[in-house]
Amino acid sequence: MTDPIKVDVWSDIACPWCFIGKRKFEAGAELFGGDVEVEYHSFELSPDTPVDFDGSEQDYLLTRGFPADRIDGMLDRVTGIAESVGLHYDYDALQHTNTVLAHQLIHYAKAHGRQLEMKERLFAAYFEQGRHVGRVSDLADLAAELGFDRDDVVRSLSENEHLAAVRADQELALEYGIQGVPFFVIDGRYGVSGAQDAATFASVLTQVRDEKAAVA
């Protein structure tokens, strides 16, 4: 039996391609069939985003200079691609927000051995269910729904207990030269950028397994 292949993934909750890429990677890992150990890392695409934005996603993108005549088409296309991997994005309900607390909650869950579960929950809450993922109380509600101790989550987020871990992830992304997400670092040696096809992920994982077997 070989050791699992370590995959470090940088992503942001507010990144539509990161949730799509998560699904594609999971499909690739399934195709690969071997042991894969996944760890998610924090990446803030837009750290200056306000926690509360009173408007739609279209309104937000307008404030950031996106051409008005392209926004609906762009969101429609992303929604269509998400559907193709079984995700049901709802941009009408989506509540744009700052994600730094959500990243801290993912680190909180990691400290409890449940990072993947929390990552999935936050993606679904943001893109599919129109839940707010930027405030302590809303995040604590989501965590409590997963069975976490709500009071302890409120304490942790209020104290910024895991902010240093978020910043450490971001510094490491800089060292790797990561500029966009999702970004997958496989076995600490290979970088795979973006929401690649499942077959691509499977191919890279197979290559890594074969290389490790050759030197064993």
Add this chain to the structure above:
Amino acid sequence: MSEAMTASIPVVPAEVGAPKLQLLGAPDAASCDGEFCEIPAHHEQAVMNRRVDEDRI
């Protein structure tokens, strides 16, 4: 697929500098850089094709 059981700080040693990565996969895969999320042309075409198929149904 399993989950990394680690403390909050990443396992990869940031203090010694991350190793240079060899990039694999399609260079134009969809990703978000800042607030701009790219949609590669082949993805747009795939969605258009799907819609045409749906219209036929």
